[in-house]
Amino acid sequence: MARQQAISSAKEKVSESYQSERPSITAGMIGRYVAMVVVVFIAIAPLYWTFITSVKSGLEINASPPTLIPHTFTLENYAAVLTNSTFFCQTCAIVRLFLS
Numbered sequence: 001m002a003r004q005q006a007i008s009s010a011k012e013k014v015s016e017s018y019q020s021e022r023p024s025i026t027a028g029m030i031g032r033y034v035a036m037v038v039v040v041f042i043a044i045a046p047l048y049w050t051f052i053t054s055v056k057s058g059l060e061i062n063a064s065p066p067t068l069i070p071h072t073f074t075l076e077n078y079a080a081v082l083t084n085s086t087f088f089c090q091t092c093a094i095v096r097l098f099l100s
Contacts, residue, residue, distance in 0.1 A: 054078070 053061060054077055056070045081088055 052068070052070055055073050055075065056067075057072050057074055057076070060067060060070060060072060
C-alpha cells in the first residue's frame with residue numbers, strides 16, 4: 001500500500017513539474033513568429049522574382065500586370081547570355097574589377 005502511494009505521489013510530482021515547465025503561448029511569441037515570417041518573406045522575395053524573371057519569355061517579362069508564375073518556362077535567356085561572348089566577357093571583367 002505504501003508503495004502504491006509512493007508511486008502515485010511520484011506520478012503527481014512528475015505531472016506537476018511537467019506542467020509548470022511547459023511554456024505557454026503568449027501574444028509576444030506569436031508576434032515574434034509573425035515578424036520572423038515577414039522578414040524571411042522580404043529576404044526571399046527578390047531571389048524568387050529574379051529567378052522567375054530569368055525563365056520567362058520576353059513578352060511575359062514586359063506583360064502588365066506581371067505574372068508571379070511564368071506561363072512559359074524557357075532557358076533561352078541563359079543560352080543568349082552564354083552564346084553572346086562579348087556581353088558575357090564584359091560582365092565577367094566588370095565583376096573581376098570590383099572583386100579585386
